[in-house]
Amino acid sequence: MALRDSHVTLAHGGGGKAMRDLIEEVFTSLFQPPGMEDQARLTSAALAAPGARLALTTDSFVVTPLEFPGGDIGKLAICGTVNDLAVGGAEPLWLSAAFIIEEGTEIALLRRIAATMADEARAAGVRIVTGDTKVVERGAADGLFITTTGVGVIPPGRELSAAAIRPGDRLLVNGGLGDHGATILAARGDLALSTDLQSDCAALGHLMAAVLKAAPGARAARDATRGGVAAVLNEMAEASGVGLVIEEEALPLRAEVVGLCEILGLDPLYLANEGRLVVVVPEAEAEAALGAMRACPEGAGAVAIGRAVADHPGQVRMTTRFGGSRIVDMLVGEQLPRIC
Known part of the structure; x- marks a missing residue:
């Protein structure tokens, strides 16, 4: 093992042997990109259609x-990028990953994060095919920033768009809402809150x-990431020109999330999610879509809202x-900073 340092130094971003050792031992040994050129060269049978x-x-x-x-x-980086492709109807295939690393970051931490990325990419059926690393001075990056770019293929004839939503369509979610935002808030330790919550990241x-x-x-x-389900629904309503109605009784909210929000004066509809999506389907296909969701581990708690x-x-x-009605508007400002 050539990399003997315990923490990242500016030398690891200098373009020499230290940088090569960091990249090869922490990242490419796990990601196994196809070749070591300055670009990835990609082919897929899906593109031939x-x-x-x-x-x-x-x-x-x-x-x-x-x-x-x-x-x-x-x-977060792998799942977030895969999900952005998937909700547009694409089959996610390839990712790039760029790292901005703060001087002094533990290399053991980088190894754990890289291992997580490799595992998540493998499970999602995508490949990390190229990337970049930069090291910045202590205090300039808060540990680590990651930028990922994803490429996928949309099959012929598939066209998902919020503009296509019509009155009568059903709104579905694949599980409990607000878990990620609540988990991050509790994990920061500023409020001495103790919960068993885990991020929904998937x-x-x-x-x-x-x-x-199931629902072609x-x-x-x-x-539903930053801004939560409320932001997604407002974007869909604006793009489609129809109204959307959700039922408070139908919202899948964990008691821990509701309790934490009540203590802090937050609304769980605006909390970030990292493994939750909102799908709009015709009424006739709603039950089939829910059944397909519930058959997947990430959709076991799927409901119509x-x-x-x-x-x-x-x-x-x-x-x-209580039978009343209230407007669910876009979030003004940010409930929680640095959350995803």
Whole structure:
């Protein structure tokens, strides 16, 4: 083993032997990219189908703490990028990963995060094919930032778009809401809160493929990350020009999440999720889509939470437990910073 340092130094970003050792022993030994050129050269039989399209997404990940119950920043990076491709109807295939590492970061921590990324990529059926590392001075990066770019293929004839939502369509989610945001808040330790919560962080490519097979008429899907389910629903209502109604009684919320939000004055609808998506399907396909979700580990808690309506176009409303109605608006500001 050539890498003997316990912490990252500026030399590990200098382009010499120290940098090569860091990249080879911490990253490429696990990711096993095809070749070591300055670019990945990609081929797939899926691209040969007439009408197939490439899908491309990119995202940067920042979270405090870097490791938390149920995951770490590496798991967030893989799952978040896979999910952004999957909800657009693409089959995720390839990822790039770029790391900005703060001087003084423990190399053992980097090894754990890289191992998580390799495991998650393998489980999701994607390959990390290229990447980059940069080292910045102490205090300039809060430990570690990761940027991932994903490439997938959308099969011919598949077109998911929020603009396609119609009155009568059903709104489905694949499990409990707000777990990631609540977990990160508790993990920071600032409020001396003790919970058994774990992040819902998960790659949803396999689940989304099952939904599309069971409900080929699916209109749209979004993963409910920053801004939570409330943000996703408002984006869908605005893009489609229809109204959306959700039922408070139907929302899958853990008692721990509700309790934490009550203590801190937060609304769980705005808490980030990293393994939850909202899928809109025609009424006739709702039960088939729910069945497909529930057959996947990541969708065991799938439920219908509401429907699209012709009333109040572009607006999201919630029917409360007491029979009243309230507007669910976009979040103003940020409930929790540095969360994904």
